[in-house]
Amino acid sequence: MKKENISDAVIRRLPRYYRQLTDLCSRGVIRISSHSLGQEMNITASQIRQDFSCFGEFGQQGYGYNVEELRSEIGHILGVDNDHHLVMIGVGNLGHALLQGFLFSQTGFTVDAAFDVSPAVIGTTVNGVPIYSLNDLETYIQEHSVDVVVLTIPQSVAQDTANRLMNLGIKGFWNFTNVELSSSDPDVKFENIHFADSLLTLSYRIANR
Amino acid sequence: MKKENISDAVIRRLPRYYRQLTDLCSRGVIRISSHSLGQEMNITASQIRQDFSCFGEFGQQGYGYNVEELRSEIGHILGVDNDHHLVMIGVGNLGHALLQGFLFSQTGFTVDAAFDVSPAVIGTTVNGVPIYSLNDLETYIQEHSVDVVVLTIPQSVAQDTANRLMNLGIKGFWNFTNVELSSSDPDVKFENIHFADSLLTLSYRIANR
DNA sequence: TAGATTGTTAATCGATTAACAATC
DNA sequence: TAGATTGTTAATCGATTAACAATC
Numbered sequence: 061m062k063k064e065n066i067s068d069a070v071i072r073r074l075p076r077y078y079r080q081l082t083d084l085c086s087r088g089v090i091r092i093s094s095h096s097l098g099q100e101m102n103i104t105a106s107q108i109r110q111d112f113s114c115f116g117e118f119g120q121q122g123y124g125y126n127v128e129e130l131r132s133e134i135g136h137i138l139g140v141d142n143d144h145h146l147v148m149i150g151v152g153n154l155g156h157a158l159l160q161g162f163l164f165s166q167t168g169f170t171v172d173a174a175f176d177v178s179p180a181v182i183g184t185t186v187n188g189v190p191i192y193s194l195n196d197l198e199t200y201i202q203e204h205s206v207d208v209v210v211l212t213i214p215q216s217v218a219q220d221t222a223n224r225l226m227n228l229g230i231k232g233f234w235n236f237t238n239v240e241l242s243s244s245d246p247d248v249k250f251e252n253i254h255f256a257d258s259l260l261t262l263s264y265r266i267a268n269r
Numbered sequence: 270m271k272k273e274n275i276s277d278a279v280i281r282r283l284p285r286y287y288r289q290l291t292d293l294c295s296r297g298v299i300r301i302s303s304h305s306l307g308q309e310m311n312i313t314a315s316q317i318r319q320d321f322s323c324f325g326e327f328g329q330q331g332y333g334y335n336v337e338e339l340r341s342e343i344g345h346i347l348g349v350d351n352d353h354h355l356v357m358i359g360v361g362n363l364g365h366a367l368l369q370g371f372l373f374s375q376t377g378f379t380v381d382a383a384f385d386v387s388p389a390v391i392g393t394t395v396n397g398v399p400i401y402s403l404n405d406l407e408t409y410i411q412e413h414s415v416d417v418v419v420l421t422i423p424q425s426v427a428q429d430t431a432n433r434l435m436n437l438g439i440k441g442f443w444n445f446t447n448v449e450l451s452s453s454d455p456d457v458k459f460e461n462i463h464f465a466d467s468l469l470t471l472s473y474r475i476a477n478r
Numbered sequence: 479t480a481g482a483t484t485g486t487t488a489a490t491c492g493a494t495t496a497a498c499a500a501t502c
Numbered sequence: 503t504a505g506a507t508t509g510t511t512a513a514t515c516g517a518t519t520a521a522c523a524a525t526c
Contacts, residue, residue: 067492069492071470071473071474072466072470074469075465075469075470076449076466078469079466093506093508094507101449104494105495107493109508109509110494110510112509113508113510119507119509120501120502120507121502121507121509122501122505122506122508123508124506124508125508138469138470138472139469139472139473139476140469142472144472144475153366153369154366156362156366157365157366158363158464160362161362161363162465163465164468166465167465167468167472168472169472208468231475231478232471232475233471234467234471240285240288249471249474249475251468251474253467255367256284256371256372256375256376257284257288258462259378259417259443259460260283260349261280261281261283261284261347261460262417262441262443262458263348263377263378263417264280264348265280265441265458265460266353266458267351268275269440269456269458276517278517278518279517302482303483304483313518313520314519315519315520315521316517316519318483318486319486319519322485322486326485329483330483330484330485330524330525331482331526332484333484
């Protein structure tokens with residue numbers, strides 16, 4: 061039975077399922093049961109069936125799940141075939157590294173442009189992505205369809221820049237600044253990568269085993 | 270009452286508390302109640318008191334918490350004053366960006382060395398951190414105390430490299446490869462930064478609001 | 479003292495796990 | 503058909519929230 065409200069915990073497991081299924085595909089596995097999938101992922105079979113059942117009926121009794129079909133269903137749920145468009149704000153070391161190394165296309169995103177304040181990079185291209193002046197942001201956003209912005213800018217300007225982008229109608233933020241961004245509009249979504257938080261939890265766990 | 274088993278959910282909130290308290294400190298706030306802290310962080314006062322009570326009694330009835338003191342207590346719990354030592358494996362775009370931009374010292378870590386296979390970077394220094402050949406890994410680890418390694422290497426060599434490091438006794442992995450690493454030793458801790466997983470959850474949420 | 483706020487116990491809520499009828 | 507495995511309902515477990523006596 062499809063559910064109305066999907067919990068955050070379920071959503072966060074979806075990319076892991078997708079990753080595991082992609083791996084199974086590449087290993088040539090055709091079908092898999094919730095039990096075997098659970099063994100590989102350290103998740104109970106019950107949870108797997110519960111999770112999938114939030115979105116539909118993808119399996120077959122007595123058989124299990126077709127790997128390729130299930131992968132494609134979960135990809136669809138995650139929106140990898142939605143042709144999302146993205147621009148990057150801030151092309152410092154980290155922004156540069158993402159443009160060079162992160163496979164945006166594998167998650168269904170196209171990077172159309174990047175913006176920075178430094179004359180040294182404005183007008184150049186990184187991995188095929190043109191870098192414009194942050195002064196041209198308003199014009200650009202009004203003329204293009206942008207689903208998500210990546211914030212790879214200094215902490216100090218994070219909330220201000222986010223506000224500027226929200227005023228332009230941006231509703232998806234992939235936030236790499238170590239700042240908790242917020243909005244009064246519940247339709248605006250923030251996804252944070254907090255490096256420091258992550259390393260601190262590791263610090264805690266190596267000190268408390 | 271101090272608890273024996275701290276749940277993962279609590280641990281993951283600690284760095285956020287630490288961040289918020291650092292901010293309060295810098296704003297000159299001296300004391301705060303669980304209620305006001307909760308308002309600022311969008312957490313119930315109950316949860317805050319529950320969380321803190323896992324580790325001790327840091328507040329005072331009728332007063333609340335001393336911001337600076339509480340910050341220091343939580344920092345101590347997280348291990349920021351433990352003088353953890355860290356080496357980086359793989360100095361590509363991302364490794365480079367982290368060495369240049371991430372403030373390791375703010376989380377109590379010292380980066381002593383980095384390793385790579387590329388002759389172009391071996392022997393050089395990035396932000397004061399010497400880059401050695403991956404061939405010298407064994408010797409180095411045996412001669413130095415290393416608490417955590419950062420894995421910023423290609424997916425394809427992730428698990429093998431991790432195994433090699435585990436054999437050398439490394440028990441803390443900050444893993445930036447999009448691979449689920451595992452170990453049979455429960456004392457080995459992995460903390461993953463899965464960029465793709467993060468962006469996919471954002472993709473899901475902008476498509477389903 | 480009176481008001482505020484803690485730490486903790488009890489109640490509620492939600493998520494995970496177990497069980498099982500349905501059925502391929 | 504018999505065995506396997508699903509989707510779903512019920513039971514359990516754990517985490518969050520509410521309530522309150524203790525006390526600064």
